[in-house]
Structure formats: structure tokens, C-alpha cells
Amino acid sequence: MKITIERAALQRALTAAGRVIESRNTLPILANVLLRSETGTLSIHATDLDIEAVAKVACEGEDGSACVDAKLLTGIVAKAGGSEITLELVNGSVIIKSGRSKFKLGTLPIEDFPQLSDATFDAEFDMDIAAAFAPVRFAISNEEARYYLKGVFFHAKDGKFAAVATDGHRLAESTGEIDAEFAGVIVPRKLCEMLPAGNVSIAVSSTRIRLTTAALVLTSKLIDGTYPDYIRVIPTSNDKIVTVDKAAMTAAADRVSTIATERGAAVKLSIAPGQIAFSKAADGNTADDEIAAEYTGEPVDIGFNSKYLHEMFAVLPSGPIDIHVNDGMSPALVTSPAVEGWRGVLMPVRVS
Amino acid sequence: MAVQQLPDTLINQIAAGEVVERPASVVKELVENAIDAGAKRVEIATAGGGKSLIRVSDDGSGMSPEDLALAVRRHCTSKLGGGLNDIRTLGFRGEALPSIGSVAKLKIVSREPGAESGYEVRVDGGAGGEPRPAPANPGTMVEVRDLFFATPARLKFMKGERAESGAITEVIRRMAIAFPHVRFVLSGPDRMTTEFSTAARPIDRISQVLGREFADNAIEIEAVREDVQLSGHVGVPTYNRANSLNQYAFVNGRPVQDKQIMSALRAAYSDRIPRGRFPVAVLMIELDPALVDVNVHPAKADVRFRDPGLVRGLIIGAIRQALEREGDRASTSGTTGMLSALRPQGAAPAYRPANVSYRPPANWSQEASPYRPQNTEVPFGFAEPVQPGFIDAEIPSARAEDIPPQTAAPQASHPLGAARAQVHENYIVSQTQDGLVIVDQHAAHERLVFEKLKGAMSGGRLPSQMLLLPEIVDLPEEDCDRLAEKAADFEQLGLGIERFGPGAIAVRETPALLGEVDVPSLVRDLADEIAEWGDAAGLRDRLESVASTMACHGSVRSGRLLKPEEMNALLRQMEATPGSGQCNHGRPTYITLSLADIERLFARR
Numbered sequence: 001m002k003i004t005i006e007r008a009a010l011q012r013a014l015t016a017a018g019r020v021i022e023s024r025n026t027l028p029i030l031a032n033v034l035l036r037s038e039t040g041t042l043s044i045h046a047t048d049l050d051i052e053a054v055a056k057v058a059c060e061g062e063d064g065s066a067c068v069d070a071k072l073l074t075g076i077v078a079k080a081g082g083s084e085i086t087l088e089l090v091n092g093s094v095i096i097k098s099g100r101s102k103f104k105l106g107t108l109p110i111e112d113f114p115q116l117s118d119a120t121f122d123a124e125f126d127m128d129i130a131a132a133f134a135p136v137r138f139a140i141s142n143e144e145a146r147y148y149l150k151g152v153f154f155h156a157k158d159g160k161f162a163a164v165a166t167d168g169h170r171l172a173e174s175t176g177e178i179d180a181e182f183a184g185v186i187v188p189r190k191l192c193e194m195l196p197a198g199n200v201s202i203a204v205s206s207t208r209i210r211l212t213t214a215a216l217v218l219t220s221k222l223i224d225g226t227y228p229d230y231i232r233v234i235p236t237s238n239d240k241i242v243t244v245d246k247a248a249m250t251a252a253a254d255r256v257s258t259i260a261t262e263r264g265a266a267v268k269l270s271i272a273p274g275q276i277a278f279s280k281a282a283d284g285n286t287a288d289d290e291i292a293a294e295y296t297g298e299p300v301d302i303g304f305n306s307k308y309l310h311e312m313f314a315v316l317p318s319g320p321i322d323i324h325v326n327d328g329m330s331p332a333l334v335t336s337p338a339v340e341g342w343r344g345v346l347m348p349v350r351v352s
Numbered sequence: 353m354a355v356q357q358l359p360d361t362l363i364n365q366i367a368a369g370e371v372v373e374r375p376a377s378v379v380k381e382l383v384e385n386a387i388d389a390g391a392k393r394v395e396i397a398t399a400g401g402g403k404s405l406i407r408v409s410d411d412g413s414g415m416s417p418e419d420l421a422l423a424v425r426r427h428c429t430s431k432l433g434g435g436l437n438d439i440r441t442l443g444f445r446g447e448a449l450p451s452i453g454s455v456a457k458l459k460i461v462s463r464e465p466g467a468e469s470g471y472e473v474r475v476d477g478g479a480g481g482e483p484r485p486a487p488a489n490p491g492t493m494v495e496v497r498d499l500f501f502a503t504p505a506r507l508k509f510m511k512g513e514r515a516e517s518g519a520i521t522e523v524i525r526r527m528a529i530a531f532p533h534v535r536f537v538l539s540g541p542d543r544m545t546t547e548f549s550t551a552a553r554p555i556d557r558i559s560q561v562l563g564r565e566f567a568d569n570a571i572e573i574e575a576v577r578e579d580v581q582l583s584g585h586v587g588v589p590t591y592n593r594a595n596s597l598n599q600y601a602f603v604n605g606r607p608v609q610d611k612q613i614m615s616a617l618r619a620a621y622s623d624r625i626p627r628g629r630f631p632v633a634v635l636m637i638e639l640d641p642a643l644v645d646v647n648v649h650p651a652k653a654d655v656r657f658r659d660p661g662l663v664r665g666l667i668i669g670a671i672r673q674a675l676e677r678e679g680d681r682a683s684t685s686g687t688t689g690m691l692s693a694l695r696p697q698g699a700a701p702a703y704r705p706a707n708v709s710y711r712p713p714a715n716w717s718q719e720a721s722p723y724r725p726q727n728t729e730v731p732f733g734f735a736e737p738v739q740p741g742f743i744d745a746e747i748p749s750a751r752a753e754d755i756p757p758q759t760a761a762p763q764a765s766h767p768l769g770a771a772r773a774q775v776h777e778n779y780i781v782s783q784t785q786d787g788l789v790i791v792d793q794h795a796a797h798e799r800l801v802f803e804k805l806k807g808a809m810s811g812g813r814l815p816s817q818m819l820l821l822p823e824i825v826d827l828p829e830e831d832c833d834r835l836a837e838k839a840a841d842f843e844q845l846g847l848g849i850e851r852f853g854p855g856a857i858a859v860r861e862t863p864a865l866l867g868e869v870d871v872p873s874l875v876r877d878l879a880d881e882i883a884e885w886g887d888a889a890g891l892r893d894r895l896e897s898v899a900s901t902m903a904c905h906g907s908v909r910s911g912r913l914l915k916p917e918e919m920n921a922l923l924r925q926m927e928a929t930p931g932s933g934q935c936n937h938g939r940p941t942y943i944t945l946s947l948a949d950i951e952r953l954f955a956r957r
Contacts (some may be wrong), residue, residue, distance in 0.1 A: 145870040167868055168819050200562045233820045262806070266815040266864055283804075304865060305817060331820060349864050350848075 001064020001089040003037045004055060005081055007098060010042075013055035014074045016216050019071050019194050020053040020253050033073065033085065034113040035094075036065040045113065048071060048280050051191055051220040055345040061086075067108040068094050116219055121203035121210065123156070125180035129202060129211065130195040132163050133187075135315040135342055136174050140189050141167035148225030155184035164230050164344075166336075170308050171230060172315070185209065186223035194218070234345055235331050242271050243294040244320050249276075251311050253259040256280040256287040257306040266349035267306045271325065272299040294320075295302045302328040303351040314343045319340035361478030364426055364454035371451045372651070375402025375499055378452055378521035382494050383527050384442035384448075386410035386432060388494060391534060391711055392550075396524060398540040401516030402499065403764060404505075405540075409493040414464040417471040417483040423460065424473055424481050426450040437642045444647075449494075454478040455506070457497040463488040477502035517542045522597075524548075525561050526607035529600050529634055532557035558585055558634050562598060566632055570677045575670035580639040582666050586617075586674060587632035590623035590933065590940040603644060606638075611651045613637070614663040618669035623896060624934055625901070632660070636665065642769075676930035691766075755953055765901055771919030778910035781918045787946035789923075793914060795935035796926055798940065801812040802900050803929050816861035816893070817847035823859040823871040824852055831879035832857055838882060844935040845891050849875070865895055 017033060025031045034045035042059040045052065058350040066089045072095070077085060082099030089095075096103040134282045135153050141149035146168070153164040161178040164171065182204050191209070201212040221320055241256070256278045257265045273296055278289040313321065314334045325331040334344035358366075372378055381395060386394045389412025399405035408810060413422060422428040429446030431439075452458050453475030463470030470488025474480045500507040510516060517540075522548070524538050532551040539545040551557035559567035569591035575582045591928070601613040613635065621631045645656040656661045768791070769784030780791040827835070835842075836851050846863030859871050908914070926932040926941070934940050951957045 122948060143868045143870060144871065166820060168821050168823070169817055169868070171820055227823050303815070329818070345820060347820045349920060350816045350846075350861060 001035070001037055001066060001087065003042060003059040003060055003064075004084055004086045004222040005042060005059045005087075007083050007085050008075060009057045010085055011074070011077045013042075013044050013057040013215065014070070015306050017044045017053040017055040018070050018074055020046045020051050020218075021050050022048050029067065029108055029112050029114065031069055031071065032067045032108055032113070033070040034067050034110060037061065037063050039063070041347060047114055047116065048190075049114055050066060050188065051218060053221075054217045056215055056217075056323050062091055065110050066094050067110050067113055067295055068105045072085060072105055074278035076105075097110070116208075116221075119205050121205045121208070121211040123180040123182040124201065124203045125156075125178060126199055126201050126346050127161070127176075127178060128197075130197045130200075132161070132174050133195060135162050135339070136165040136172040136313060137189075137192050138311045139165040139167055139172045139344075140192065141165075143167065147221055147229055148186060151186040151223045151301050153184055153187045153230070154187050154228040156180050158180050166228075166230060169305070169347050170312060171233065173230070173234070173343045180336065184227055186227055188220060188223050191218065191220040210223045227260075227313065228351065234343060235324065235333050237328060238326045238330075238333050240271070240297040240300055240325045241295075242276065242297075242323050242325070243320050244276060244291065244323065246313055246316060246318050248291045248312055249321065251306075251310050252276075252278045252289045252291045253306045256289050259285045259287045260306070265306050266350050266351045267309070268301060268303045270299065272294055273297070300325055300327060303349040304346055305349050306331075308346055312346060316342075356852060358488060360426065361454055361585055362424035364450045364478060367426070367447050368451035368455045368503070371447050372455060374501075374519060375516045376523045378402065378406050378496055378499060379454075379520045381410065381443065381452070382406070382446035382496075383524070385494070386412055386492065387527070387531055387534060389413045390439045391491065393535045393536045393537075394527075395850065396520075396539070397519060398520055398538075399542055401542055402509075403510060403513070404498060406496040406499070406520075408491065409489075409491065411489075411491040414467070414470075414491050415460075415462040415465070415880050416464060418486075420460060420462055420471055420473045420479065420898070424453050424458070424475050437694050437800060439641050439646060440604075442632045442652075452473075452496055452499075453481070455502045456646055457496040457501070459497075460492065460496075461486055461488045462492040463490050465490040474733075479901035497560050512544060513850065521546065523607075524575065525910075526600060528561050529554075529558055530605050530636075554583075554634075554636075555585060562632065562699050565574045566598075571674045573670045573674045575666055575673070577666045577669075579643065580666055582635065582638065583636055584633065584635040585687075585724040586635075586671050588678065588933065589621055589631065589675065590769075592631055593712045594627040594629060596630040599630065600634045602634075602636045603639055603655050604641060606646060606652065606655075608646075608655050610655050612660055612664060613667065614659070616667040616669070619664075620668040620675075622893065623900065624675065624931065626939070633671075637663065637667075644908075676889040677733060678933075700777045732857040766924065766927060771916055771923060774914050774919060777913060780914065780922065782923055783820050783921070784944070787944055789942050789944050789951065791926070791942040792910075792924065792935075792939075793908055793912070793919075793922065794910045795939055796932065799935045799941055800922075800925050801907045803931060805894060813844050814846035815864040816848055817864045818848075818861045819859065819871075823875075825875045826855055826857060827857055827879055829854050829929070831876075833907055834882040835875065835879055838878075842878075842891060845895065847874075847891060863891075863895060 001316060014033070021031060021033075025129070030048060036043050036045065037059055038059060040060065042057050044055045048054070066087075076096055079103060080096075085096060085098045087096055089092055092107055094105045094107055094133075095246075096105065113213075136152060143149065149167060151165075154163055156178045158181075159177060160175055160180070162173055162175045162218055164173045166172070183206065185204055185206065187209060196211060196216060196218070198213075203210045207224070208221060209220050238323045253267050257280060258265055258283050260279060261282050265280070265282070268279045270279065271293070274292065275295075276291055276293045278286045278287075300324035311335060317334070317336055317338045322335045322337065324335070326332075329347055329350070331348045331350075332348065334346060336342060359906060371381065375398070379398070379402065383394055383396065386408060389410060391410035393411045395409045397405070397407040419430070428448045429444060431441040431444045433448075449460070450459070454477065457477070458475040459472060461470055461472040462926045468724045469485050469934050471483040472486035472488070473483045500510070521538065521835035523542070524536055528534075528548040532554050536548040537545065538547075541884055549562060555567055555570070555572070556572070557710065566585075566587060569588050570585040571588060573582065573586055581894065594616065599614060599617060601608050601610060601617075603610070616633065617633055643658040645658075646652050648654040655688050708816055768789050769782040771780050771782045772788075773781045774793075775781060778793055780793055782791060832851060832855060835849060835857055839849055842849055846861065846865070847859070848861030849857050849859050853860035857875060859875060862869055862871060862874075874891075874894070915950055932941060948957060
């Protein structure tokens, strides 16, 4: 192998593929990228055994392949002085030259590099998956024991898709139109955090999902589990609807939780016609605040974890937000008139 | 082979398998007999780790020839008059002597105090057993030779001589703590002679057995709940050991090694002792014999309480109360170690030869030095000259402060004294009425924050996060029953559970403090805990451990410079806070160095 590549393009490709690589690895090969040049294209493979990334970049020169340390290669390419980089495999080492600098990196056998097994896909379609997942990602669970909640539940039926995340304390669902149909799959958190922006080609099966853009192909295993019947917990008959301004609401919740001493600080909301009063008591201190709100129903008291409130409101655009409540003991539904197809559910905190 | 009644010797040998496990168990049985006979003096001699000889002599009530003949027969005892519900003696099974007789060469010589002559009876591997007259002192002497000669298989499983003789010492130590009014002498060619002379108070005997250091670092406990009485001595948390060998428990005077008692002891110290370290404690539990079953195992080391939850609660409550009362006491062993570290190498022994009264050379003036700190007055003379030295030090890590006179004088009401300086940005040096105290500011402040958080947690119901999807945990029906019974307690801590059919529990809310939590494993742990102990402290412990982590992050770090006012405020808060003698990880938060110790360092005493 002896090839010449444009430095900036190589850096972009290495960064894109390298995001799959874990910072600490027990298997040395997983800290490597597999470089494979074939008829004018260099493909850069990286994997953590669950997700495989293949980035492509144009190159000139002889075909060949080699496995080198991803972190070192990325660092060298980022700092290199020249606008072009040559990679050459000589006696089991990769020689990297750019401008007047020269590096020699050791390699690992290419046949040791793990390959995800091939899979057949049930559905193929194009969509902006990053935009669809972005407003629900915050609700993904971190709890090892409920591994099936550690991702976004994604399914499509009758021309509509839904992406859902929940940790059992809150839930978010984003829906939209789609030209495909497939049974629900659970997309792992790590993939959700590295989705390419914009429209991508997607292929799904019951065990794999593949996202393809011009420069990058991401193939990931799916979480093998049964997602709970989430529709059941989305309240449909909460008739007390209060409309608040996003900025005013988050600022007030933030202000009163200043005095909180503990994690998961609960804030009490007293909803009354025309206003919401916020209150918080901790460690002998109290905080009270008030914001204007559109509301005409019966007064309701309800407590929320201020962090959950903040994270949910953060995914919505500024402006009015509707909170649908029933009573202080049952789930509240959050919607935004500006975001069609999005719903959030917050479970209250019981505060004395 | 047809079914047949086994011969007596074989029956005894089978019983011996459980009763007489090793030489130490023989010693235990024989010493128990001596004490049950009302002995005031028990002498034990062993040879070959007890395998070749065990001899136990006492000055107890002795036995008549008729009794002697019966004593070596199985299920003959003088001790079980009131039935198994009213056991007031150490022994009661009537198995020990015949069992020993079946596996060893047993000789008993006994004389009742009023009797004209003594009698002896011999049993060799089960054979013999007719008493005949023999010369004897009042009391009983039991001699066991060639233990297990009749059961060679067991002999093979014996450990080395040293290990067996160590086990015998341990038995005597336990007995000695249980019976302070009895004199014990343990001797033999395989050991140094150990003597525990009659002690007037239990603590005197405890310090004979566990060493003076334990007595110095022990807190007396005394508590009664319903009909159960607990007394004893427990070590301060900073006086801890790497194993649990120094934990002694006695139920109605009987030494026991009971899992439940030991676990209660561990729980009582849970947030005060680091993991892997063990408190030192002597616990005496007295209760109506009908409320406890000692007939669990022939070795009688296990007991079953009628109400284990009560006993556990009593132990934990009494120890915690005692530790809180004396909570700011730190171990003196640190100071002792420090003193020896401070002494000039090799010089100290010359000043104070052991046990020889020290006489100064004749030409040495006997007057007190004019620079000697004045104990009776405010010792300004100590503070002032030292401070300029700190300032001049090349490494500016110690700061001296002009301390306003009103805070400078150590007062009797302030046991931690007045702050004098902060050294190495972490240690507060404070002067007390009779010495000085060095405080680790981070450890001390961490404890203060922790105690405050704990206090906040115990007031009122804790906030709970309701769950969108109630967690259904499948459990055996008994566990569900037990959990459901405690539902109200859990609710107070923010865990909302309810019965979900016969074999499952639905969790609807979890403590908000725990954030996202693995609900099934939490509930299973709690169920296990209730099953074993009758209460579930685990949830509170979990919450407290969250509080403890937050306390660590929320406290004054090492390296923070503190102003004199801050240092004094920290000392005053420590005095007011129970348990401030050690940090959440169990390390001491301060050590004291008494003026006497300082004077000793300078050979003024």
C-alpha cells in the first residue's frame, strides 16, 4: 500500500469513524483502524464490536491495507504541516509523511480486525433520523438492570414512525411521516449520540440498523429486548391544561432549586388560574417564585424533579408550552404547539 | 446387614464426633463443668496441644462415688432439673464426659468438700467406669490423655500442636471474660503460663484478657429493653482490628459465636469503621432462659432468640447511643504510636527503664524549670514563643495568627480547645487545658456535613419519584408478606410498594435521592434483610451512603487556608456533633496529645 490523500479530508474521515472507538480497550485491535485502499478510495474501518463505522475518502496510489492505532494516526494527521499525506506500508510498518515530517507506526495483522457479520435488511428508507431522535434522547435510561431502556425505541406503521425514550421517570416520543414499515427496534444510546445530521439512507432488520451517507456507513447491533408498552402510560384524559412560557418556566424552576441540597431536587408547582407558584424547602430554607400562566381550571399542586423539567423543556423551542395535568399523583403530559408530533410525559415527585 | 441397636461405646463415639471436635472442645466442656460446680479457681494444664494431656482441676462441689459412676454414662446429668426451657447452667446435655471417655483415656478424681475421702473413676476408650477410693483434694480433677486414640480417623484431622494449643487459649480467654470472679491458670509444657487472677469488676478481667489498651479505648454500654439486658464494653471506632477475633459475646454467661449478634455489632459500627476493619467488643446479654434456645448444636456456640429483632435492635441501639455519647473520643493508640515516633531514637529507654523508678542524678536541681508550662493558668507561655518559629520557617505552609485574647484561652467547656495554628494547610493545632489537639480539617468537616445531612433525612417523609411504569418484582410469597408489612416504614423513606398478587410486589415510587435505581435488586436486598433480621436498615443505609458521598464533596478540602475564627468554629461544631471523632471512612478526625505526654517527650516526667 502506498497512497496520497488530502490532509483535511483524511482528518474528517478519521474523526467520523474514530467516534466508535472506546477510549479504553482490553482488546488492542479495537483501538486500531483498518485502512483499506481500493481503486482510488480509502475506507477507514473502526469498531467496538457493537457498532462498525466505515468512512470513505478519495486517495491516489497502490491498493493495500493495514491496521494502525487510531489515536496516534488521528493525532498525526491533525498536526501534520502539509496539505497532503502519504501512507506507505513497508515491512509491517506504516510510514506517514507530510511536508517534512515522517512517522513510522507499527501495525497489527489485518485478519484480526473484527468484522460484523453480514445481515439482510427488512426495510430501507431515507429520513433525517438525527432530527427525529434529538428531542427524545435525553430520556434514555442509564440503568444497567433495565438494558432495554438504554436506547431509543423506533418503529414505523401506516406511514408514521415513532421514536421513544423513557427511563421510567419521564418519557418522550417524537413521530413523523415515513415511507416504510417495520416492527419496533431499540437503537442503542451510543449510536443515538453519533447520528449523522441530515437525510440519510437507513436499513433496518430485527437485529441490525445501517445508516449510509456519502462519506460514512454506520452499522450497529440493536438492543435485544422487549420495549414496554409505552402507549399505555401516555395520559390521554388530562383535562387541566396550563400554558406557560418556556423561558419563564425553566428560569423559575432553576431559581427555586438554588437552595436544593440534594440530587433530584423536587420543586413544588401550585397551578392556579393565571399563574404557577413555585416553592421549594430544603434544610430549613425556603424559596418561592411565581410566573404568569394561562389556566382557568381548578387549582392543582404537583411536584417535579427540577432536573427532569429542565431537560425536557430544553429540547423544545422557545415560546408557549402546554402542560396537561390531572392531579398531583398522576403523570403530566407536555406538548408544544410549535413541534408537531412530539409528546413528553413527566412523572411527579411526591413532596410533603 | 440387619438393623441392630448400636453398642453404647459406638453411640458415644458418634456423639463425640459433634461434642468433641478438637482438644479445645474438651477443655471447654471440662471448664464449663468446673464452673457449673461453683468453682472459684480453675487450673488447666495441657501437653502436646491437648492431644496428649488435658487436665482441668477445680475447687468446686465435687462428686460422690455414686455421682461419679453415673457421670461417665450417657445422658446422665445433674443440671437439667427445670427442663430445656430453663437452662441456667453451661452444660445440660449429659454427653460430654461419656463422649470424651469413648475416644480418650479419661480419669476423674473427685472429693466432696465435707467427705472423708475422694474417689476416682477411669474410662479407657469407652471401657471401665467403676469408682474406687483414691486420694484427692476437695473439688474435681479431670484428666484426659491420648485424645482420639480410639478414633484414629479424627486424630488425622487435628491441626498442629501450636494451633490446637492456641485454640485452647482462646477458649480460656472467653471463659475468663465471662467469669471474672473465677481465677484461671493455664499452663503446660506446650505453652507459657497464663494466669487470670480474680477480678473485682468485669472491665478488670477484660483488660487482663484483651490488654490495657482496650480498656483505655472502651466505652461501657448498659441497656435494657423489655426483659433483655445488655452490658459490656465496646471499643471506640478508631480502635479497630483487621479481623473479628476480638469480638466476644456471652448469652447468660455462656460464650457464644453467634452470627446474629456479630452482625448486629457490625451494623452498629457500619458508618464509623472502614470496610475490612472490625470493632473490638465484649457484649454480655442476660435474659430469661426461656427466651433463648441454646440447644441448637452440641457445641452450644449458636443460640436462637425467641425475638431476634429485639436483641438486634438492643445491641445496635445501645452501641450507637454509647458511640454518640462518647462520639468525639478518638483512639489513644494513635497518640501512643506518635509518642514513640517522636521520642529520640534510642534515648527514651535510658530515661525510663521499665519498672525501675527513675532517680535524677544527684547534681540535678530538683526545682521546676522556670519555662515549664504553667498548668493552672492560661498557658500563654506555650503559644507565644512557638508561633514566631512557624513564621520564620522556610516552608510557608504553616500560618500563625494573632488570636484575639477572648478566643485564645482554652476553656473547660471546650474540650477541643482554642485553635492556635493551621499547619500544612490541613491540620489545625489547638491548645486545650491539658494538652494539644491536632485536627484533620477535611475529615472533621466531612463528618459534620454528613451528620447534618443525616439529620435532614430523618425529619419527615422523604421525597419520592413516582414511576411511569411500576416495577413488578417477583418474590416468594413469604418475602412479599414481610415487605408488605413494612410498607409504611419504606414509604417514610420514599419507597412506595404494594402487594401485586400473591407472589409479586409492585414498586410505584422510589426515593428521589437515589435517582435512577435498580429497583428489583433493591427490593430483593430489603426482603433478604427483613427475612434475616426482622427489619430493613438497608434502605436507610443506601440513602446515608448517598449523603456520605455528597458530604465528601461538600466539605472543606485539605489545602484550604482557614482563618482563626473558622478554625475555632469548626472545633466548636465538632464538640456539638455526635460521632465527630471519626470521619465517614472511619479515620480519626483528630488526635490529642496531653501535656503529660509532651512533658514525657522532653523527659520532664
